[in-house]
Amino acid sequence: MKSKFIFQLFLFIVVALSNSLVSEVYSQKKFVVVLDAGHGGKDPGNRGNGYKEADIALKIILKIGVELEKDQNIKVIYTRKKNVFVELRERAAIANRADANLFVSVHCDAFTNNAYGAGTFVLGLHKSKANFEIAKKENEVIFLEDNYKETYAGFDPSAPESLIGMTLMQEEYLDQSILLATLVQNNFTNTLKRKNRSVKQAGFWVLHNTYMPSVLIETGFLTNKKEGAYLNSKKGQTDMAKEIAKAILSYRSSLSLATENSKNPVIEENEIVEAIENGEEKIYEGITFKVQLAASSKDLELKPFNFKGLKELSRNKEGGLFKYYYGDTSDYNKIQLMKTFAREKGYSTCYIVAFKENKKIKLTEVLQTED
Template identity: 50%
Template sequence: MLSIKKTLIASALISGVFFSFSQSEKNDLAIVKKVVIDAGHGGKDPGTGYGKEKRYALDIALRVGRKIEKSFKDVEVIYTRKTDVFIPLHERAEIANKAMADLFISIHCNAARSRSAYGTETYIMGLHKTEANLELAKRENNVILMEDNYKKSYKGFDPNSPLAHIMLANFQSAFMHQSMDFAMHVEKEFAKNGNKSRGVKQAGFLVIWETTMPSVLIETGYLSNSDEARKLGTEEGRENIATSIFNAFYTYKGNLEGNQ
């Protein structure tokens, strides 16, 4: 029998409906043995802040991974990138799917027209609740324009189309509950460690569109805000963010496996 993690995305694309799992399949989803940590952007894609985002995201991703590796010998940590290289968005999902990972964490930094905007946000796949969420998803998804043959890779997806982004929301319904659970732990830990939490939100990010596991995209702060840019520019600030994400993972894994 094919693993549920190999068949979920195909089933979602065909039916577009909610799933009904057997008890054994539910137990398979309640074990965290592999986690993929994705440092956003990289290489020719600098992200926001004139290249600061790709550097800070990588540093935080590596810090989170090392903490998990040190504390959980039974968990395999897989990185989409460990250096300053460009990885197409669909390949990031493929890395997670081929590894049959149990959790996907994509790490980014934010930006806004208003210099006063600040705080952390954790996104799960879903409908765009506000125009700001939609604009953020469009900005992150526009990275595909840097890829060769992006129209073929994403089946004609238009990163500037609001309708296209809304359609993406249908593809992760199977993992919505666990994605939301982990996201809430992340934002709770951010707040506990002195960060301004803007809460859990939903948007259509391509990087988590095709992942067949619980997935989140974390915006660790606004580089367009001078105070947060200064904080993320320090090792202490990035360690604070990494510790918060790790603590969220620690709680999420413990709660999930303890409830079997």
Template identity: 40%
Template sequence: MFELMHGSFFRKLLLVLFLFGVAGLAASFVPKKVKTTQIRKIVIDPGHGGKDPGNIGTGRYQTREKDVALEVGLKLGKYISEAFPDIEVIYTRNDDSFPALHERTRIANKADADLFISIHCNASDNRSALGSETFVMGIDKSEANLKIAQKENSVILLEEDFEQNYAGLDPTTPEGIIALSLRQNKFLEHSLYFSSLIQKQFRERVGRKDRGVKQAGFYVISFTTMPSVLIELGFLTNKEEEDFLVSKVGQDYMASAIYRAFKQYKAHLEMVDEKSFPVVGETPKSEIKRPVEIPREEAEKKPATKRSKGITFSVQIATTSTPVNMREKFPGLRDVKEMEVDGKFKYFAGEEKTYEKVGTRLNEIRNNGYPGAFIVAFEDGQITNLQEAIERAR
């Protein structure tokens, strides 16, 4: 190579021609550009996780929203991987961890994924509310949908430095949610189509009540740069629906339903016959109309009522890096206390002497728009290990 560089002009010219020839040849071996609609990567986002249990349903089970979302998410990913080994399935979490909402969207955007599926379970003050619904990002100022979005978004208050990470936008307020809704418009058509396929599967194959495809301002599906849906599998606050969703067969059926919807969506986008795709997953033998009975032993367990000296329990509602105006930030909670811990400001509501009482309080607070709130134990005013405190309080 060195020698050639110092050769005559003619030799240089030959080299240039040779290199062009090789380059031209190589170019002809580059595979044809793939159709932009082809699905190569999908991101599955099981909601909540770790310190954020999501909604805790009727309280009869140890299983919370985060557990159901993870089980269904992992099953869905497994079915897709089995049927389509070429598709890369990325999880925002595949264990009991707690990725921040902006981290979840970052994972999807960085991977340049083709589809984003967020999985959640619903909760309502009305215990008879039931059914499945799928959300796409969009403007819907109806109070009910704003409330659901506010609930799901309020987990941000549990994240460290939430003010910095969300660029002055507060997705826990109606105004913030409406501002968010302006994003995602260009993916709306695909998101809506996929949502309608999911709801059809839930309704026709799993016998769920169809609450329809809705638009609402969820943070997690508004900052993604791809078609994105957020599925509320059903209401854990409804006994029958909770029984179904915490059962293995219920989780299999819901994951299979989403998988079949995905298969139809993929076939439509890639303009191929869906029947050419493999069949995997659990297919209901007949439509499931009745909820499945499952053992209740777990649900019978009651928290301890006695306590040792010096131990109290409170509900943590937020952590911030700078102090906040408690009246503004936590409307409706009158007994919020601020505490500085290692340079962070933590906010706690209530102060109970028993774990049982604080549990009741936790439910109230979660139903009041803080679904990510959790219990913290104190000993003589200092935060202490919760598990040990519960043990010792017995």
């Protein structure tokens, strides 16, 4: 019996030490960022003003990596570090295999007029023809891949209906993706004084297949003479890379802060307000969107101190419960940002609801009507 007790005690100590070591290893797990330089190899990207998008994107990505690797708690993985062709599906697969925390893809834009400015995209259905054209252009690289018809199961970059099913996989990460995109755009606008082309949604295949928060950054237009020269310069590439890296570091720090103290918001209210004011609209006429915060039998006073500092509050009584809401808008992009802010304030289970003529309707039915 004594030997059995000693053996059981030994097992207990081994298990305890193992659990301790596992906890320590888990707590020390690095924050993994996959950096994706768009195009490459047989796909040079756009050639506005004679510049090569693939080369500029790679230089910016490598500079981002240098900045991030200064932090020993961050692990950087590149989809490419030289001028080689990488299939879209493989770019996403690299991030998924690494169980990455973030996926960041960098590109340069082009247009027929003298457009300029930087924009950051998250996955979603196109709101405008311009957004669709950008996504179509980036997605058409699949035609350079072997067996693309089998690989992409009939996906047609030229057909808007092909994009409808793409948003579902990334929906879980949309809040975090919008947060990172907002931080990137704020840095571009406030620090570098670049024209803000805002946070937008469009159907990019490379974002669709990733299982983590993901953004695609269009750093500017090579077709614009002044902006193209800036992006082709060492200074321009360094500037853009540093601000993207700073946004990633801010995002990571914000997540750590939220984990340590759930009452601390990831982003400040003024940042959300700025993002809303500068963002692209997605208006649904006759529809009112709200963020449902909670349901309670208590009739709470609609004051910020009762709702973690949130304003723009309302309530409805349904059955024996009071439903409490944040926001009131026909702009779906705006309500998504407000949901992000509410979650960071501590309402982790809040969600968007839709009303038509003061009656609640299914959100999915509203979104399906988008042109």
